[in-house]
Amino acid sequence: xxxxxxxxxxxxxxxxxxxxxxxxxxxxxxxxxxxxxxxxxxxxxxxxxxxxxxxxxxxxxxxxxxxxxxxxxxxxxxxxxxxxxxxxxxxxxxxxxxxxxxxxxxxxxxxxxxxxxxxxxxxxxxxxxxxxxxxxxxxxxxxxxxxxxxxxxxxxxxxxxxxxxxxxxxxxxxxxxxxxxxxxxxxxxxxxxxxxxxxxxxxxxxxxxxxxxxxxxxxxxxxxxxxxxxxxxxxxxxxxxxxxxxxxxxxxxxxxxxxxxxxxxxxxxxxxxxxxxxxxxxxxxxxxxxxxxxxxxxxxxxxxxxxxxxxxxxxxxxxxxxxxxxxxxxxxxxxxxxxxxxxxxxxxxxxxxxxxxxxxxxxxxxxxxxxxxxxxxxxxxxxxxxxxxxxxxxxxxxxxxxxxxxxxxxxxxxxxxxxxxxxxxxxxxxxxxxxxxxxxxxxxxxxxxxxxxxxxxxxxxxxxxxxxxxxxxxxxxxxxxxxxxxxxxxxxxxxxxxxxxxxxxxxxxxxxxxxxxxxxxxxxxxxxxxxxxxxxxxxxxxxxxxxxxxxxxxxxxxxxxxxxxxxxxxxxxxxxxxxxxxxxxxxxxxxxxxxxxxxxxxxxxxxxxxxxxxxxxxxxxxxxxxxxxxxxxxxxxxxxxxxxxxxxxxxxxxxxxxxxxxxxxxxxxxxxxxxxxxxxxxxxxxxxxxxxxxxxxxxxxxxxxxxxxxxxxxxxxxxxxxxxxxxxxxxxxxxxxxxxxxxxxxxxxxxxxxxxxxxxxxx
Numbered sequence: 001x002x003x004x005x006x007x008x009x010x011x012x013x014x015x016x017x018x019x020x021x022x023x024x025x026x027x028x029x030x031x032x033x034x035x036x037x038x039x040x041x042x043x044x045x046x047x048x049x050x051x052x053x054x055x056x057x058x059x060x061x062x063x064x065x066x067x068x069x070x071x072x073x074x075x076x077x078x079x080x081x082x083x084x085x086x087x088x089x090x091x092x093x094x095x096x097x098x099x100x101x102x103x104x105x106x107x108x109x110x111x112x113x114x115x116x117x118x119x120x121x122x123x124x125x126x127x128x129x130x131x132x133x134x135x136x137x138x139x140x141x142x143x144x145x146x147x148x149x150x151x152x153x154x155x156x157x158x159x160x161x162x163x164x165x166x167x168x169x170x171x172x173x174x175x176x177x178x179x180x181x182x183x184x185x186x187x188x189x190x191x192x193x194x195x196x197x198x199x200x201x202x203x204x205x206x207x208x209x210x211x212x213x214x215x216x217x218x219x220x221x222x223x224x225x226x227x228x229x230x231x232x233x234x235x236x237x238x239x240x241x242x243x244x245x246x247x248x249x250x251x252x253x254x255x256x257x258x259x260x261x262x263x264x265x266x267x268x269x270x271x272x273x274x275x276x277x278x279x280x281x282x283x284x285x286x287x288x289x290x291x292x293x294x295x296x297x298x299x300x301x302x303x304x305x306x307x308x309x310x311x312x313x314x315x316x317x318x319x320x321x322x323x324x325x326x327x328x329x330x331x332x333x334x335x336x337x338x339x340x341x342x343x344x345x346x347x348x349x350x351x352x353x354x355x356x357x358x359x360x361x362x363x364x365x366x367x368x369x370x371x372x373x374x375x376x377x378x379x380x381x382x383x384x385x386x387x388x389x390x391x392x393x394x395x396x397x398x399x400x401x402x403x404x405x406x407x408x409x410x411x412x413x414x415x416x417x418x419x420x421x422x423x424x425x426x427x428x429x430x431x432x433x434x435x436x437x438x439x440x441x442x443x444x445x446x447x448x449x450x451x452x453x454x455x456x457x458x459x460x461x462x463x464x465x466x467x468x469x470x471x472x473x474x475x476x477x478x479x480x481x482x483x484x485x486x487x488x489x490x491x492x493x494x495x496x497x498x499x500x501x502x503x504x505x506x507x508x509x510x511x512x513x514x515x516x517x518x519x520x521x522x523x524x525x526x527x528x529x530x531x532x533x534x535x536x537x538x539x540x541x542x543x544x545x546x547x548x549x550x551x552x553x554x555x556x557x558x559x560x561x562x563x564x565x566x567x568x569x570x571x572x573x574x575x576x577x578x579x580x581x582x583x584x585x586x587x588x589x590x591x592x593x594x595x596x597x598x599x600x601x602x603x604x605x606x607x608x609x610x611x612x613x614x615x616x617x618x619x620x621x622x623x624x625x626x627x628x629x630x631x632x633x634x635x636x637x638x639x640x641x642x643x644x645x646x647x648x649x650x651x652x653x654x655x656x657x658x659x660x661x662x663x664x665x666x667x668x669x670x671x672x673x674x675x676x677x678x679x680x681x682x683x684x685x686x687x688x689x690x691x692x693x694x695x696x697x698x699x700x701x702x703x704x705x706x707x708x709x710x711x712x713x714x715x716x717x718x719x720x721x722x723x724x725x726x727x728x729x730x731x732x733x734x735x736x737x738x739x740x741x742x743x744x745x746x747x748x749x750x751x752x753x754x755x756x757x758x759x760x761x762x763x
Contacts, residue, residue: 138749140679142206144180145169152204155226173205173226181675184211185742192673193665199231202273206674208742273669275404276365278454285392288449298448300338301496302441305489307335312485312531334535337496345500346423347459347542349602349625352411353377354615354643357606357630358434358461358506362687366666369403370659371633372430375640377410378626379431383463385476386437386446399433400454406431407456429458434506436463438475440486444493451499459542460501462490464521465508467551478551481511484524488532488539491525495540502542506606509563513550518567522546526574526601543602544571545628558709559607565622571603572623604628610635610708612642632708634691650698653721657739663688664740679748682737686750689733693726 147169149161155173170176184190185208192209195201201213205228213229273279287293311333349355356363356371358380368379384396409428433450437443447460464487466477473479480487487505495503505525510517525541527533546567548559605624609615610632618627632639637659642649667681696712698704717723724732730750738744 137679137683137751138745139747140675140682140745141747142176142181142675144176146173146176146180146206147171150176151206152228154228156223176205177210177226181206182208182745185209185678187738187740187742188661188665193668194673195229195231197665197669198274199233201228201673203672203674203677204228207672208675208678209673276670277402277404277407277456278400280397280400280453284453285394285397288390288392293449295445295448297339298445298493298497301493302444304335304337305440305444305493308532309485309489312529337536339496341496341540342499344495344498344502344540344542345427345458347502347602348410348412348423348425348428349378349543349604350413351616351619351626352413353626354640355604355626355628356380356633356640357628358383358463359630359634362634362684362691364684365401365403365670366663366681366684367637367688368431369405369666370663371637371640372403372405373662374638374659375644376633377430377640378458379406380461381431381433383434383436383466386435386442389435389446389449390442400450400457402431402456429456431457432459432461432504433457434461434463436466436471436476437490438479440489440493443490444497447494447501447503448497451497451501457501459504460494460498461545462487462494462503462505464505465547465551467508467554472551478508478511481507481517481521481551484521485529487521488524488529491539491541492536503540504543504545505541506545506547508547509550509560511551513552513557516550516563518546518563519570522567522570523574526571541601543604543625545604545606548605548607561605561607561618561622564605564607564618564624568603568605568623571601574601606630608632608708609639611639611648611705612646613705615639615643616646631691634688635694635708636692648698648704653717653719653725656692656695656725657721660685660689660692660736661740675745678741679745682741682744682748683750685737685741686730686733689725689736690730693728693733696726697722 147161147167149159150171150173153159158171158173161167161171170180188209190209191212192201192203192207194203194207195209195213201207201210203210205214207213210228215227215229217225217227219225354376355378356368356376359367360382363380363382368376372379379402381399381402384399388396407429409425410430412425412428433454435443435446435450437446443462450457450460463477464480466472468477471477471479475483480490491503491505507518507521522544525539525544528536528539546564548561548564549555549557602625604626605618605622606628607630609618609627609629614632615627615629618624629639636651638649638651664681664685667684668677671677671680694711696706696710696715697718698706699718700715712726715726717726724736727733734744734750
């Protein structure tokens with residue numbers, strides 16, 4: 001684990017003056033008897049909630065200062081973190097909305113959220129075409145590229161290059177190691193994280209830690225050969241498959257569909273990263289891209305949904321001079337669906353299952369893996385667009401990959417809330433996928449192909465809250481909040497073809513801040529529209545997450561947990577009154593519904609959860625089943641550990657540096673330890689640090705609990721590293737990255753989105 005001693009001399013801060021050091025040394029830590037107050041000014045959750053061993057309780061705080069209307073100290077300034085007196089500089093201004101998607105983004109963001117880099121720039125000039133022209137991260141590749149035929153082979157026995165003499169890449173291994181790439185990275189002890197984890201490095205000779213897993217063998221003739229080490233256990237030889245009879249043999253598919261050695265490369269990728277699940281092969285992506293996948297079953301249901309949509313449209317848009325059309329007329333035109341949904345895997349959400357929100361860009365596999373290690377019980381992929389999934393887009397299918405730790409079952413408390421009698425926690429998972437789309441046929445087919453290709457999914461979540469302009473104008477994301485009929489058809493279609501994978505949805509309070517519509521959406525997702533519920537029953541939404549802001553508010557206001565509580569109470573009423581509003585004769589078989597026991601829908605709240613006090617307060621007051629955490633986890637991933645232990649954790653700079661080191665190692669395992677993988681790891685580390693610098697150590701705060709939107713004034717940490725980690729200057733973040741990834745590649749660029757670099761495009 002990296003410590004202060006590991007910091008390069010050129011990365012250390014200048015010595016502070018003696019007065020500053022003396023002030024820092026005289027800081028008084030939060031007294032053991034001090035505990036947070038809740039929003040009502042009363043003793044916080046720590047006052048009554050038992051400690052981890054169940055025998056002791058947290059001490060009750062004493063209010064030393066008068067409280068304001070919100071329960072906080074009267075002298076507490078809104079938007080400013082209450083740092084103990086150190087410096088009088090005002091806190092930096094932060095606009096999460098500016099970085100959430102209003103401006104320009106990188107390739108992965110723009111491709112998924114619909115940003116158009118061809119929009120008009122300043123002075124009427126058109127910007128250059130392309131997906132990655134507005135916010136470039138530069139180029140971070142080798143000076144002399146090594147041919148892939150030499151990348152994994154011993155020096156004297158390389159594979160045959162398919163391009164022969166026309167290949168323009170390097171085939172001389174020793175020349176590549178000496179001139180074609182930069183020197184080995186000395187950080188992390190000079191050891192390759194991938195090789196340490198798996199016994200083999202997927203980057204081969206391109207690895208920037210290659211000295212740790214290479215050997216020079218001297219042969220009998222005196223020649224010295226460079227070879228790669230392989231510490232993987234020997235594999236058992238597969239049994240030879242029986243050959244088909246002559247009359248049963250079928251015509252093989254054209255080899256051009258898979259390309260040369262495509263399946264071999266896909267299989268080797270699975271073997272090199274054995275802890276990664278939901279890996280879709282190149283052949284499957286090509287099959288999607290060339291529209292060769294059979295969607296007959298999905299097309300049948302989509303056709304039926306179109307018929308149903310036409311009936312509903314005729315009913316809602318009938319002319320005044322037409323005779324009244326009631327439910328009886330609808331029943332006369334009703335056609336049974338072509339098939340019923342499959343029985344779903346049962347879900348569980350409870351107080352002991354804090355959930356990580358689907359986060360664009362930063363909700364990557366290494367970060368999710370870190371959060372799971374710190375106590376997160378449910379994770380979501382980054383939002384993937386339905387259409388690119390159907391087109392076999394590699395970036396979107398990469399988002400579906402999960403780590404082994406996410407395939408384990410979450411914690412559960414059987415006595416907390418009603419459960420299905422046949423709920424099997426051992427079959428439950430932590431990882432779920434989130435997708436977005438603007439048409440019911442797109443998300444229906446996307447759910448169908450996810451069910452086929454990604455067996456390790458806990459659920460498929462439909463994003464109905466993304467506020468990005470291009471997504472909204474395209475009819476997806478939060479635009480679905482004003483198209484409840486289409487949203488219901490989406491859920492029904494996805495539920496019908498998703499196999500045993502449950503379908504969930506994530507919404508906002510509405511599009512406009514003065515016109516919340518979540519209550520109407522909840523009613524239709526719980527039971528279906530009025531004209532459908534008696535005939536079809538519930539659409540099949542297993543759980544619903546409500547973000548306590550409207551699309552118009554984005555992040556400018558605090559989340560409305562009062563409204564979330566109202567919606568939670570409404571769902572409770574729906575659950576209790578379900579038998580009264582549903583036609584029991586036409587009610588679907590309960591085994592086909594993915595809801596909880598007695599048709600109960602799980603309900604999650606989301607917004608501004610930044611401590612265990614916030615978490616348990618929302619559980620107790622808003623009566624949600626659990627809380628989904630977004631920016632709070634980005635700033636301090638150990639919030640899940642705080643929730644588990646029920647207390648504040650004052651993490652030192654050394655501990656926080658240890659989490660950064662883990663993220664780097666997980667990133668190198670996921671993206672590779674070559675120049676390209678190091679560049680990606682550095683890029684996402686800098687994105688992570690753009691949130692992490694907001695954290696204010698508990699020992700420096702004058703009042704508790706901390707608030708997510710508060711920004712501290714300039715302050716000096718308890719040591720030099722803590723001060724460096726609190727810097728909002730991206731150049732300091734690069735210094736931190738160099739501690740683990742070595743010097744920055746000359747071609748690497750990092751352009752901050754704005755002063756704080758903070759953004760989150762969750763729905």
